Structures are given as structure tokens and as C-alpha cells.
Amino acid sequence: MLMWSTVVAFLLSLVAVGPxxxxxxxxxxxxxxxxxxxxxxxxxCILESSGGNTDRSNPAA
Structure with a gap:
């Protein structure tokens, strides 16, 4: 829910700044x-926390 509201806020602000x-x-x-x-x-931040390296045994990887 937070991600979708952030996407909507970003798109609406781009419309206000752009056209x-x-x-x-x-x-x-x-x-x-x-x-x-x-x-x-x-x-x-949301994309970084949800994806990425899920193997916690090797933090350097």
C-alpha cells in the first residue's frame, strides 16, 4: 500500500512539474x-529493502 501511494504521489508531482x-x-x-x-x-528504499541479497550467511556477497 505504501509503495502504490508513493508511486501515485511521484506521478502526480511529475505532472505538476512537467506539463x-x-x-x-x-x-x-x-x-x-x-x-x-x-x-x-x-x-x-522500498525496493532496496524488499529485494536484493536474501542470503544472510555471506554479507559480503
């Missing part, structure tokens, strides 16, 4: 940029 840049107020653009960065960071 709607000319008609959006400046406070919305700065907020959308902040949401895009935070949601991208959260997506990377």
Missing part, C-alpha cells in the same frame, strides 16, 4: 518538486 508548469502557481511547483524527490527516495 502544467506554465499554469501552476510557484508554491505548487516547489511543493511538487519536494514530493517528487521524497517519493523517489522512498521508492528506492
Amino acid at each position: 502544467l508548469r506554465g499554469s501552476a502557481p510557484s508554491w505548487l511547483l516547489s511543493g511538487a518538486e519536494l514530493v517528487a524527490v521524497i517519493s523517489l527516495f522512498a521508492l528506492v
Whole structure:
């Protein structure tokens, strides 16, 4: 659930920063940029924690 809400927040903020840049107020653009960065960071953290190396016997691998 957290991952899907993060994806939706990222996509909506990209729409606000991208095609709607000319008609959006400046406070919305700065907020959308902040949401895009935070949601991208959260997506990377979620993907890193869910996948990757599942063999805990060899941490160097």
C-alpha cells in the first residue's frame, strides 16, 4: 500500500512539474518538486529493502 501511494504521489508531482508548469502557481511547483524527490527516495528504499541479497550467511556477497 505504501509503495502504490508513493508511486501515485511521484506521478502526480511529475505532472505538476512537467506539463502544467506554465499554469501552476510557484508554491505548487516547489511543493511538487519536494514530493517528487521524497517519493523517489522512498521508492528506492522500498525496493532496496524488499529485494536484493536474501542470503544472510555471506554479507559480503
